[in-house]
Amino acid sequence: MLKQYLLSPGPTAVPERVLLRMAHPMIHHRTPQFSAIFAETKRMLEQVYQTSNDALMLASSGSGAMEAAITNLCSPGDTIIYVNGGKFGERWGKIAAKYGVNAVEIKVQWGDAVEVAAVEAALNANPAAKGVFLQASETSTTTEHPVREVARLTANRDGCVTVVDAITALGVIDMPMDDWGLDVVITGSQKALMLPPGLAMIALSDKAWALTESATCPNFYFDLVTERKNQQAGKDTTAWTPAASLVIGLNEVLKMMFEEGLDNLFARHALLAKAARAGVAALGMKPVSTAPASSATGAFVPEGVDGGAFVKYLRDTMGVTFAGGQDHLKGKIIRIAHLGYYDVFDITTAMSAIEIALNRFGHPVQMGAGVAAAQTVLAERFPAQG
C-alpha cells in the first residue's frame, strides 16, 4: 500500500463531508428540490464573492469562464489589455486571438507581479481598450498580481473593465469584488472550493453587464445574458443541464466555509503559505515568486536535481502529488499547494516528503530542517496553553 496525498494546486483535496454529500442518489435538475439547493448555493457563493451581483455557475472548467468573459464583453476588432506573467495570463491572449480580439500584451517576467504603472501606461496607449484581463493569483508562478490597484485604474474609464481570473484566489485571499471595484471575477471548482473539476463561476459588475449589450463575439453555450435570466432568483435554474452533483457539493463546501468564517479561512491560508515559504527557504530552495501567492508556493529544486524526475518520484514512489513547472520552468521547480482543504499537517507532510526525496536524490539535506521551520510558523495556529 502507498498512501496518497494530493498537494497540487488543482485539483485539490475534497473533504469527506463533501464527498458524502455528492454521493447521494442523483436528483433531477428541473425540480423544486434542485432549485432550492441551487438558489441557496448561489446566495452563499455571492457572499464569498462579496458581491450584490449574480455569481453564475457554468458547467465547465475555469477556462470556459475565461472564454465567456472575452466573448460576452468583446466584439471582433476590439482591443483588450492582458497581463502575461505565466501560463494562465498567456491564455487570455490565446482566447482573444481565436475571436479576432486585438490583445495588447503586458509581458511580465515569470515570478514577478505586474507593475501598476505598466498597466496605466498600456491603458493610456490604448484608450479604446475594453478592459484589463489578469490573474489575481498566477498559479504557474505562484504569484499574486495587484488586482485592486488595477481596478482603480479602470474605474474612471468609461467602458473599460477589470477582469480577474481568481481561479486560485477566490476563497484564499480577501478580495471583495464590489468594494475593490472588480468588474468580472472568475473561479473554478477544483481549487479553493474543494470540489472535483467541472464547475466554473463568474460574476459581473453592472459596468461589465453593460458591455455585454454591445458585444458581438459569437457564443452559444457561454451566453451569460441567457444564463443570468435562468439563474436569477425566482427561476433558480441553469440554461443547460448543470453539473448537478458539483452544485450540490458546492452547497456543502460553502456551508463549511461559513462555519469556519471567511476571516479565519483567509488567515489559515496566509499562515500555511508563510509556513511553506519558511520550510523551503530552510532547505535552501529559492522561491519562484517575488510576490508570493497564498494559494501555492513555488520553489526551485536544487541545482543538479532533475525537477521533473523529482516530482514524479514524490508522486509515484512516495505517494505525494505536487505540481512541477510549466514551459521554461519545467523540470526546475516544485509547487506546493495550500488552497482549500489543507491545514497544518499537510504542510509538515509536504516538507517531510521533500526532505526525504532530496535525500534519495543524493542532495545533502538536513532532515527535519524544512519541517522545523514550517512548524515554528504553524504553531501560531493553535492557542498557547498555561
Ligand SMILES: Cc1ncc(COP(=O)(O)O)c(C=O)c1O
Ligand atoms: C490561475 C488559473 N487560471 C486558469 C486556470 C485554468 O483553469 P481550468 O484548468 O479549470 O480550465 C487555472 C488552472 O490551474 C489557474 O490556476
